[in-house]
Amino acid sequence: MNGYRTIRRSAAALLPLSYALVGIMALSGCAATATKDGQAAAVSPDDPYEPFNRAMYGFNDTVDNYIAEPVSKAYRYITPQFFQDGVFNFFNNVRNVDVITNDLLQGKLQQSGEDSRRLLMNSTLGLGGLFDVAKSVGLEQHDEDFEQTFAVWGMPRGPYWVIPLVGPSTTRGIPAMILDAALTPTSYTAYPVQVAVASLINTRSNAEGALKFIDEAALDPYVFTRESYLQWRESLASDGKNTQGTDLDAELDANDAEASSSPKKPPEKIPAAKAASPAVSSSPRTVAPVAEPKPTAASAPPSFAGTAQSFDATAQAFQGINAKLDRLSKLKNGSAH
Amino acid sequence: MIVFKDVLKKITGAVVLSALLLGSAVAEEVATARQIVDNFQAQLVAVMKEGKQLGYAGRYAKLFDAVANSHDLTKIARIVVGKEWEKLSEAQQQQLIDVFSKLSVASYAHNFKEFSGETFVFDSEEETTRGGVVIHAHLTIPDDKDVKFDYMLKEKGSSWRIINIIANGVSDLALKRSEYTSILQRDGFDALIAKINEKIDNYSKL
Numbered sequence: 001m002n003g004y005r006t007i008r009r010s011a012a013a014l015l016p017l018s019y020a021l022v023g024i025m026a027l028s029g030c031a032a033t034a035t036k037d038g039q040a041a042a043v044s045p046d047d048p049y050e051p052f053n054r055a056m057y058g059f060n061d062t063v064d065n066y067i068a069e070p071v072s073k074a075y076r077y078i079t080p081q082f083f084q085d086g087v088f089n090f091f092n093n094v095r096n097v098d099v100i101t102n103d104l105l106q107g108k109l110q111q112s113g114e115d116s117r118r119l120l121m122n123s124t125l126g127l128g129g130l131f132d133v134a135k136s137v138g139l140e141q142h143d144e145d146f147e148q149t150f151a152v153w154g155m156p157r158g159p160y161w162v163i164p165l166v167g168p169s170t171t172r173g174i175p176a177m178i179l180d181a182a183l184t185p186t187s188y189t190a191y192p193v194q195v196a197v198a199s200l201i202n203t204r205s206n207a208e209g210a211l212k213f214i215d216e217a218a219l220d221p222y223v224f225t226r227e228s229y230l231q232w233r234e235s236l237a238s239d240g241k242n243t244q245g246t247d248l249d250a251e252l253d254a255n256d257a258e259a260s261s262s263p264k265k266p267p268e269k270i271p272a273a274k275a276a277s278p279a280v281s282s283s284p285r286t287v288a289p290v291a292e293p294k295p296t297a298a299s300a301p302p303s304f305a306g307t308a309q310s311f312d313a314t315a316q317a318f319q320g321i322n323a324k325l326d327r328l329s330k331l332k333n334g335s336a337h
Numbered sequence: 338m339i340v341f342k343d344v345l346k347k348i349t350g351a352v353v354l355s356a357l358l359l360g361s362a363v364a365e366e367v368a369t370a371r372q373i374v375d376n377f378q379a380q381l382v383a384v385m386k387e388g389k390q391l392g393y394a395g396r397y398a399k400l401f402d403a404v405a406n407s408h409d410l411t412k413i414a415r416i417v418v419g420k421e422w423e424k425l426s427e428a429q430q431q432q433l434i435d436v437f438s439k440l441s442v443a444s445y446a447h448n449f450k451e452f453s454g455e456t457f458v459f460d461s462e463e464e465t466t467r468g469g470v471v472i473h474a475h476l477t478i479p480d481d482k483d484v485k486f487d488y489m490l491k492e493k494g495s496s497w498r499i500i501n502i503i504a505n506g507v508s509d510l511a512l513k514r515s516e517y518t519s520i521l522q523r524d525g526f527d528a529l530i531a532k533i534n535e536k537i538d539n540y541s542k543l
Binding site: 044217219226227231232 | 444447505506507508511515516517519520529532536539540
């Protein structure tokens with residue numbers, strides 16, 4: 001009976017939860033130019049819907065340029081630092097209900113105890129979460145959510161998606177986001193949308209440095225965002241133990257073999273547990289979490305082809321919006337620019 | 338989810354570190370993998386400490402050797418373009434190595450410009466199944482979360498060289514390879530070089 005209402009509230013709460021959105025938005029800046037004729041030569045197995053995703057990335061970037069960035073700049077300009085810290089701490093604290101739930105779902109009993117103490121302390125001594133007092137007694141904020149739980153349970157990740165206004169996600173991440181929102185207490189306040197907006201501004205404001213970094217470092221911000229997002233999620237799900245294969249190592253050897261034309265060593269089979277070192281695990285194609293079999297493109301059912309076509313149409317519509325926004329802002333600013 | 342921003346920060350750190358690592362190697366044949374990393378980190382921190390006085394050009398000059406002596410830039414450049422390497426002419430390969438090296442140093446020079454109490458801490462060392470060594474370390478930043486750094490090294494001649502830096506689980510090499518191969522396949526070699534040069538140019542002006 002209440003299901004529908006819960007879903008609506010959850011949807012509203014989605015935005016505050018998707019902190020990742022901030023990063024995504026900012027990253028999308030150069031994507032539009034990179035798409036060039038809308039075709040990518042080689043399809044990444046992680047990203048079979050790249051043309052669609054690039055369009056969404058471009059759209060998010062436009063929204064970021066015209067709305068999120070100016071708003072977050074104004075926010076930082078008019079509010080004192082202690083206020084920004086309080087807002088940041090508050091949303092971090094609220095998130096802990098979801099964190100504790102996922103601690104338990106992943107069997108991390110001790111961590112769930114620590115996180116519960118953290119939530120209790122900050123909600124009481126920390127005046128409803130405005131102050132992070134738990135940190136001073138050594139209780140660090142953990143990062144758990146349903147997407148990680150699903151990964152731990154062995155659910156395949158599925159393709160990469162860029163969601164309008166939300167940012168990067170995966171097929172596994174989308175339902176997880178809704179569950180995370182449902183477990184965020186602010187979703188159930190009288191003003192879930194307003195809270196969501198506040199959370200977004202907070203997130204965007206905190207992501208400023210990261211976004212700037214991407215701008216400076218990325219040759220192709222879309223690819224940069226995608227790869228770092230997928231690797232980062234993978235690393236979170238495995239708690240830094242990153243059990244990807246040793247593809248990089250194998251590739252290095254192959255490279256050596258080609259270079260020196262020495263006979264190629266037969267690739268050794270390395271047991272998954274042995275491959276646990278993060279350093280050895282850097283093939284972008286193997287970012288699949290721990291117990292994950294082999295998701296992504298290969299497993300995409302053929303019916304996706306039709307869906308992909310309709311995505312193209314949607315993508316074009318979003319590109320149209322971008323162009324319109326650009327023209328509008330040019331008109332408005334007229335001589336200013 | 339909140340952490341994407343942190344991740345980016347870490348990536349930044351990693352990228353910077355990578356650059357640093359290249360430079361600090363003692364260049365002595367006897368240097369172990371760990372010494373290479375330690376030296377590079379020490380040189381990086383030293384440059385950060387006098388970052389302001391040095392200015393961008395000064396940092397770049399100091400870091401160039403530090404990076405070149407600790408990283409295998411030729412190998413990194415080759416891996417970063419994947420199979421496309423074979424399709425490049427020898428002149429193009431040399432050009433790629435050249436601009437790629439400059440970009441690596443430039444990014445360190447830009448990102449490691451000031452010091453606020455950061456320290457590198459060695460955690461452990463591990464041999465990979467293929468004769469590589471991974472140095473696990475972390476960077477402590479006052480009032481901030483630690484950043485985990487894993488350096489992957491391979492033997493080169495009689496010494497060791499860094500070929501990848503993984504910051505908080507994000508591999509610099511993998512990230513770059515995705516970017517570079519994607520640009521090569523879509524826009525071609527000249528566009529890639531132009532983009533790299535543009536980035537180097539930006540770093541020098543920021």
